[in-house]
Amino acid sequence: MASPEERAQAARFSQTYIDGTAPAMRAIERHVCGCDYGGTSWTTAGQSARLRDLLALRPGVRLLDVGAGSGWPALHMVQSSGCEAVLVDLPLAGLRIAAARAARDGLAPRCGFAVADAAWLPFADGHFDAVSHSDLLCCLLSKREVLAECRRVLRPGGRMVFSVIHIPANLSPAHYRRAVDNSPEFVETNTAYPALLAETGWRLDETIDVTGDYRDCCQRQIEADAVHAAALVDLIGAEDLAARQARCRRRSQRSTTGWFGGTYSSRLEPALSRSRPGPGARRSPRLALNRPSSCGTARRVRSPARRRRPLR
Numbered sequence: 171m172a173s174p175e176e177r178a179q180a181a182r183f184s185q186t187y188i189d190g191t192a193p194a195m196r197a198i199e200r201h202v203c204g205c206d207y208g209g210t211s212w213t214t215a216g217q218s219a220r221l222r223d224l225l226a227l228r229p230g231v232r233l234l235d236v237g238a239g240s241g242w243p244a245l246h247m248v249q250s251s252g253c254e255a256v257l258v259d260l261p262l263a264g265l266r267i268a269a270a271r272a273a274r275d276g277l278a279p280r281c282g283f284a285v286a287d288a289a290w291l292p293f294a295d296g297h298f299d300a301v302s303h304s305d306l307l308c309c310l311l312s313k314r315e316v317l318a319e320c321r322r323v324l325r326p327g328g329r330m331v332f333s334v335i336h337i338p339a340n341l342s343p344a345h346y347r348r349a350v351d352n353s354p355e356f357v358e359t360n361t362a363y364p365a366l367l368a369e370t371g372w373r374l375d376e377t378i379d380v381t382g383d384y385r386d387c388c389q390r391q392i393e394a395d396a397v398h399a400a401a402l403v404d405l406i407g408a409e410d411l412a413a414r415q416a417r418c419r420r421r422s423q424r425s426t427t428g429w430f431g432g433t434y435s436s437r438l439e440p441a442l443s444r445s446r447p448g449p450g451a452r453r454s455p456r457l458a459l460n461r462p463s464s465c466g467t468a469r470r471v472r473s474p475a476r477r478r479r480p481l482r
């Protein structure tokens with residue numbers, strides 16, 4: 171079950187998805203990420219296309235997108251590949267927006283939507299050909315359980331690709347604290363992602379550092395927020411806008427200095443896809459990381475100040 175902090179975060183995400191339908195927010199999103207789905211990750215349109223290709227999506231492929239929000243980037247991948255997808259998240263508000271977008275884009279027959287906890291996915295073992303998530307793991311505590319669930323619902327030979335904001339290793343204590351304070355609420359982990367993935371049955375194929383994209387997005391958001399400042403004050407209030415802008419400036423500066431991490435993605439494939447494992451054999455998917463990552467379940471260190479709006 172989600173913790174009280176996670177439930178509070180889900181409520182904030184709900185409001186963010188509702189706010190994200192405002193014309194000013196959509197204009198900012200187009201400038202920042204090149205899309206207009208009301209997304210809350212930092213996945214750009216270019217990265218969405220890359221995700222689609224890494225997952226080898228095509229007609230007939232069944233994709234599960236976890237933490238799907240209001241449909242970005244899952245619906246974009248469905249549209250550009252012809253695949254089918256199930257979108258899962260906790261806030262109903264986001265999924266409603268996603269379902270309306272799917273209907274508008276003629277994708278409804280190939281899309282399903284479910285309110286569900288990523289740590290307790292309501293699907294049979296091996297049901298999906300591909301799994302994706304965008305900046306999900308940095309937004310929850312139960313990273314290990316979620317990775318294990320993703321593994322369970324993926325068929326042998328399937329792949330997972332994900333992005334995650336992480337804190338780089340070897341920071342000074344002061345830099346570590348500043349990085350945590352300017353990251354999503356549950357960014358911290360006491361197990362590095364490669365180890366966590368291995369522990370949950372994945373094999374890492376590739377890691378792609380997209381810190382540069384992340385920094386560029388932050389800089390574009392600073393520009394776009396300035397252009398749409400009046401509308402943003404009406405929408406979220408002057409105080410929240412000031413906090414959002416300050417946070418974005420700090421992220422941009424720190425990522426430029428190289429100590430603030432970007433996000434990783436992982437592509438995963440079961441290693442024994444062509445042969446059935448014998449009794450007791452452990453299926454061991456290979457995986458590839460695209461952006462830097464962090465995760466952890468056992469220990470969680472609270473940062474002193476928590477933001478009201480979790481992302482962007």
Ligand SMILES: C[S@@+](CC[C@H](N)C(=O)[O-])C[C@H]1O[C@@H](n2cnc3c(N)ncnc32)[C@H](O)[C@@H]1O
Nearest residue numbers: 209210211237238239242260287288304305310
């Ligand atoms: C950064 S947002 C990304 C949303 C969307 N994929 C996008 O790119 O815009 C992370 C999402 O993870 C969802 N999330 C967090 N904890 C979750 C959980 N335990 N189960 C399912 N979704 C969760 C949040 O509700 C949020 O919508």
